[in-house]
Amino acid sequence: MYDFDTIMDHRGTGSLKWDTVKEGVxxxxxADMDFPCLPELREALRKRADHPFYGYQAGGDSYYEAIRSWYGERHGLELDRTHILAGPGTVLSLGIAVREFSREGEGVLLLTPVYTPFFEVVRENRRRVVDVPLAADPAGRFILDIDNIEEALDRAGAEGIRTPLALFCSPHNPGGRVWTGEEIAAFLDLVRRRNMFAAVDEIHGDFVYPENAAGKPQRFVSAASLPEFQDRTLVISGANKSFNLGGLHISHFVIKDGAPRRIIQAALHREAHHQGDVFAELAVETVYRRGxxxxxxxxxxxxxxxxxxxxxxxxxxxxxxxxxxxxxxxxxxxxxxxxxxxxxxxxxxxxxxxxxxxxxxxxxxxxxxxxxxxxxxxxxxxxxxxxxxxxxxxxxx
Ligand SMILES: Cc1ncc(COP(=O)(O)O)c(C=O)c1O
CATH class of the missing domain: 3.90.1150.10 (Aspartate Aminotransferase, domain 1)
Known part of the structure; x- marks a missing residue:
């Protein structure tokens, strides 16, 4: 039994969540969890910190193997080591996807509301947001209205905006929706029909409860598990949310198809992300193996x-x-x-x-x-x- 009840003082750690609000608030x-991290993680980082050399890292297969096993054991998704690419933080990785799969002035489809940096990575890379409000059912749950998305893409097209890329948040922040396999497939089918590409942010994928809000059994379905869409899909995920490692700025891509994978691999190399961080990779490996x-x-x-x-x-x-x-x-x-x-x-x-x-x-x-x-x-x-x-x-x- 771990202790999640103790209220800890986070002030003075440079915490975005705690150190930027007035005392007493x-x-x-x-979206950080106010729980102390996995004790084994603390121990592993401490042990590594005790070795007084923090030089360049060669990177090791065991990091990739830990991610591969996590997907297999936790989500029943079989991956090859080669499907996984180490990336910087999730938002930085989304930026790479935006630059590689769209050009300046082009549109990027967002289903909104959505995690604010989705807008920023589009706009700051000088692309245009093609914003489609999510529909909601009578209970207020967000749903995907494919016709509505098609119409928005048509409208953008009529205004001369080509939209080659969609950013999709699955599970959805801020709405808390866990899209079903059918919903994800319907969305990716639209992406394929429209000759687009989808970058799917699955950073919340480990937070899926046994039953959905409507009381039906559910599980997390990764976009990487739908074989028919892999030439049009890349997944970005990581241990940041699951194990509260946001301050370590590390994510990974899961790209099963060789063609998009080579594009991202080349971009990571160009942006000098081919060498790992001393602590971040160790942290990810530790939490996935022991957490x-x-x-x-x-x-x-x-x-x-x-x-x-x-x-x-x-x-x-x-x-x-x-x-x-x-x-x-x-x-x-x-x-x-x-x-x-x-x-x-x-x-x-x-x-x-x-x-x-x-x-x-x-x-x-x-x-x-x-x-x-x-x-x-x-x-x-x-x-x-x-x-x-x-x-x-x-x-x-
Ligand atoms: C959907 C989503 N993507 C990305 C992030 C941030 O990820 P990172 O810290 O790895 O950039 C968050 C953080 O809340 C998030 O909710």
Whole structure:
């Protein structure tokens, strides 16, 4: 049994989540988990740090083998060692995909709301965002409306925008949707029919609960497991979310087909990402080899956190919080609350919560226009801290 209940002081570590808010504020925003890492990881890093040489790394097969076994044992996905390429952080890797599979001025398809850096990697590489709002079912769960996406691509085409690439977030941040195999196949089929390419961000793939929000059994389906689309797909993933290694900036590509793989391999070499980091690769190898039981306990703990948080949030007038299929993020409609408290928009609501209630959540509007009126709450915190944050929200509401 690991201890996820102890509330630790993160201040003074340069933490984005903790060190950028005023003292006393409970941060339920940045997607870090406030749990101490796998003890074996700490031990492995300490041991390596004790060896006083941090020079260039040759990289070892054991790192790739650890990733390969993780996919096989955890997700039933058989990979060859050659399918895996070590990359920098996930967002940097998305940037590489954008540069390699689209040209300046071209469009990149995003289904929004979506993790903010998706917009940034498109715009900062001088491509255009082709933004398609995700549809929702009557229960408020995001769904893929393929016809709607086709129409948006047609509209972009009519304006002279060629759209050769889609960035797809699976599972979905901020919505917490775990797309089913059928949904992923339908999306990739569209990508193929349109002669496009898809870069699929699966960084949240290890956070899939046994049942989805509708109570149906589910599992994580990697886009790399659908054989008919591999010439049009690359997957970017990593241990960053699963084991809280965001500060180590490492990800990996899974690309089964040789043609796109050679493109990314060449790009990684050109961008000098062919040599590993002393600590990051060791960390990934350690967590994948030794962290399965730790992650299982984290998942159980998170499920209960999410259950309790939803109970709390849905008792607050003006909030409608949606059950996530996966991830540790809760997406909520907060329009009623914003209106009742006289806030012009969600950004103001979130700012006032931080200033007046000492709890910080994320405004949905940072994930694109369809996120306005919504908020994202990070449930990966010691339970007492999470519930105290939500109690403050409730008291302020
Ligand atoms: C969908 C998604 N992709 C990428 C990242 C960040 O990954 P990295 O730190 O490896 O760049 C996050 C972090 O929250 C995320 O939610």
């Amino acid at each position: 409970i941060p339920l925003w940045v 399965a039981a730790w992650l299982d306990e984290v998942l159980d703990y998170l499920r209960e956190n999410i259950r309790r948080a939803l109970e709390r949030l849905n008792g607050i007038p003006g909030i409608r919080a949606f059950t996530p299929d996966g991830t540790y993020l809760i997406w909520a409609d907060v329009r009623g609350l914003a209106e009742r408290r006289g806030c012009q928009n969600t950004a103001e609501l979130v700012r006032r919560l931080e200033d007046e209630a000492a709890v910080k959540i994320t405004a949905g509007s940072i994930y694109g226009p369809p996120g306005e009126g919504r908020a994202r709450i990070n449930a990966a915190a010691p339970r007492k801290l999470l519930l105290e944050g939500l109690r403050r929200l409730e008291a302020w509401a």
